[in-house]
Amino acid sequence: MELVSLPSEMRRIAEDLRRRDGTIAFVPTMGFLHDGHLALMREGRQRASVLVVSIFVNPSQFGPNEDFERYPRALQKDLEKIERIPADYVFAPDTRAMLPADTETWVEVTGVTRGLCGAHRPGHFRGVTTIVAKLFNLVQPHIAIFGEKDFQQLRAIQKMVHDLNFAVEIIPHPIVREPDGLAMSSRNAYLSPKQRNEALALSQSLFAARELSAAGTRDPDAIVQAARRVLDRSADIKLEYLEAVDWETLAKPSAHRSMLLAVAARVGDTRLIDNIALHNPA
Amino acid sequence: MELVSLPSEMRRIAEDLRRRDGTIAFVPTMGFLHDGHLALMREGRQRASVLVVSIFVNPSQFGPNEDFERYPRALQKDLEKIERIPADYVFAPDTRAMLPADTETWVEVTGVTRGLCGAHRPGHFRGVTTIVAKLFNLVQPHIAIFGEKDFQQLRAIQKMVHDLNFAVEIIPHPIVREPDGLAMSSRNAYLSPKQRNEALALSQSLFAARELSAAGTRDPDAIVQAARRVLDRSADIKLEYLEAVDWETLAKPSAHRSMLLAVAARVGDTRLIDNIALHNPA
Numbered sequence: 001m002e003l004v005s006l007p008s009e010m011r012r013i014a015e016d017l018r019r020r021d022g023t024i025a026f027v028p029t030m031g032f033l034h035d036g037h038l039a040l041m042r043e044g045r046q047r048a049s050v051l052v053v054s055i056f057v058n059p060s061q062f063g064p065n066e067d068f069e070r071y072p073r074a075l076q077k078d079l080e081k082i083e084r085i086p087a088d089y090v091f092a093p094d095t096r097a098m099l100p101a102d103t104e105t106w107v108e109v110t111g112v113t114r115g116l117c118g119a120h121r122p123g124h125f126r127g128v129t130t131i132v133a134k135l136f137n138l139v140q141p142h143i144a145i146f147g148e149k150d151f152q153q154l155r156a157i158q159k160m161v162h163d164l165n166f167a168v169e170i171i172p173h174p175i176v177r178e179p180d181g182l183a184m185s186s187r188n189a190y191l192s193p194k195q196r197n198e199a200l201a202l203s204q205s206l207f208a209a210r211e212l213s214a215a216g217t218r219d220p221d222a223i224v225q226a227a228r229r230v231l232d233r234s235a236d237i238k239l240e241y242l243e244a245v246d247w248e249t250l251a252k253p254s255a256h257r258s259m260l261l262a263v264a265a266r267v268g269d270t271r272l273i274d275n276i277a278l279h280n281p282a
Numbered sequence: 283m284e285l286v287s288l289p290s291e292m293r294r295i296a297e298d299l300r301r302r303d304g305t306i307a308f309v310p311t312m313g314f315l316h317d318g319h320l321a322l323m324r325e326g327r328q329r330a331s332v333l334v335v336s337i338f339v340n341p342s343q344f345g346p347n348e349d350f351e352r353y354p355r356a357l358q359k360d361l362e363k364i365e366r367i368p369a370d371y372v373f374a375p376d377t378r379a380m381l382p383a384d385t386e387t388w389v390e391v392t393g394v395t396r397g398l399c400g401a402h403r404p405g406h407f408r409g410v411t412t413i414v415a416k417l418f419n420l421v422q423p424h425i426a427i428f429g430e431k432d433f434q435q436l437r438a439i440q441k442m443v444h445d446l447n448f449a450v451e452i453i454p455h456p457i458v459r460e461p462d463g464l465a466m467s468s469r470n471a472y473l474s475p476k477q478r479n480e481a482l483a484l485s486q487s488l489f490a491a492r493e494l495s496a497a498g499t500r501d502p503d504a505i506v507q508a509a510r511r512v513l514d515r516s517a518d519i520k521l522e523y524l525e526a527v528d529w530e531t532l533a534k535p536s537a538h539r540s541m542l543l544a545v546a547a548r549v550g551d552t553r554l555i556d557n558i559a560l561h562n563p564a
Contacts, residue, residue: 007447011447011449015449018300018301019300019301019303021301100445102393103445104391104392104393104394104441104445105389105390105391105392105411105441105442105445105446106389106390106392107387107388107389107390107415107446108387108388109386109387110386110388111384111386112386129387130446133389133446134445134446134447137446137447137448137449138447140449159387160387162387163386163387164387164389164412164415164416164419165289165293165416165419165420166419167293167297167419167422
């Protein structure tokens with residue numbers, strides 16, 4: 001396994017791999033890896049001859065009052081985890097190598113980024129899509145694996161790839177959860193044991209909604225209400241949004257189409273997100 | 283020479299060429315080809331094993347009151363001209379194949395696109411950089427040749443390629459002029475013989491400035507004044523801008539750095555642009 005830190009070196013390796021007819025799978029991460037990340041890597045490992053993992057905490061997707069500075073980092077531990085998959089290359093560039101101070105080009109997806117997290121984190125998805133476009137150009141993957149926990153991010157990347165004709169196939173990977181249901185997230189490390197327990201209300205609210213949906217209730221408002229009743233039991237959860245949207249477009253939902261129920265909330269200072277697909281059984 | 287109209291087919295050809303170790307040169311155009319375009323193609327022909335030329339009148343780089351609808355088109359004549367270079371592939375996609383109605387991803391370069399044409403054509407460069415990003419992803423060129431007549435466009439593309447880590451080398455090509463100095467442009471076809479004669483004031487104003495600069499005058503204001511005196515002789519020219527800017531950054535010029543003197547003006551309804559580099563002899 002090779003650690004690559006220079007963008008120019010990553011490009012050279014990718015071009016070499018492409019010439020040798022290798023298929024490249026790519027898993028972009030911000031590091032501080034958990035089993036969710038590792039599941040994406042195992043999927044990539046299976047689907048291609050070469051696996052590239054990137055570790056880059058992208059400042060341009062954090063707002064000015066967000067947690068870029070204190071975002072957890074653990075490169076050595078991350079490398080040990082990736083070694084056990086293993087990946088072939090870990091691309092871990094410096095902040096300034098990936099985002100020089102004179103950067104003035106941005107890739108922006110409108111539409112699917114307007115609601116949900118996009119409404120609460122201005123500039124967030126522009127930062128994500130710009131960095132992912134850069135990573136795609138450097139790593140030149142045939143496939144790239146994205147987790148469904150960041151579902152709106154997944155849809156933004158899919159839209160960018162389609163609209164800009166990137167030659168990359170995007171593979172969504174289901175949310176990986178702790179045994180008690182909490183969606184895995186690097187930010188779970190911020191939680192005290194008490195907060196960790198409170199945070200369970202997020203997934204539990206989604207599971208309650210899924211039960212209702214599975215029992216035949218397809219009215220979006222009724223589904224949201226069911227989820228909200230669970231969240232309301234926890235006084236320490238500050239809800240940012242709880243919304244049912246169309247599973248494909250993230251726009252207004254319709255009872256006869258698959259829906260996504262998505263939630264964002266703060267537990268203490270920690271912002272957590274989760275979601276669940278409510279597929280139309282018809 | 284093969285005519286390709288489907289984006290998916292262009293992608294397949296490019297991936298195949300890449301695997302066969304061919305180097306791909308790319309000349310993107312809006313068609314209605316003149317000797318300036320053909321010079322770019324000859325340059326690409328020399329520099330690579332495969333030459334791809336695209337013809338696409340990009341609606342997203344025209345403003346709502348601009349000349350997209352009446353922009354001159356002549357595909358058959360264009361193909362005959364390209365055949366004589368020859369190119370290997372001509373990529374001429376449908377408008378809707380390249381820009382589906384549901385497009386919602388844009389590549390935007392700030393900074394170098396703010397002044398000059400950017401100040402007068404809002405959204406123009408966003409349309410250019412978005413389409414060029416798409417074309418780069420479809421054609422996967424090693425090098426791409428851009429004419430210096432659209433100098434601000436050249437700088438925007440160079441910035442985009444640098445910032446987004448596109449694996450493409452951008453080759454600038456000098457302006458190709460008619461024997462009397464008029465910069466070649468597809469829009470020259472709009473001009474009546476009288477207007478064609480009036481339009482000479484653009485290049486003549488730049489040549490006057492170049493003489494002053496070559497004689498040692500490096501003050502940007504004095505240089506602009508010299509050019510303006512030539513333009514002022516023509517009552518039928520409506521000046522849009524005449525500016526000296528830094529040749530690299532297109533920002534405020536400095537007497538001890540190379541400058542670009544750029545002009546945009548209407549002759550009748552026809553908008554023409556031209557520019558000249560005033561290199562610092564030091």
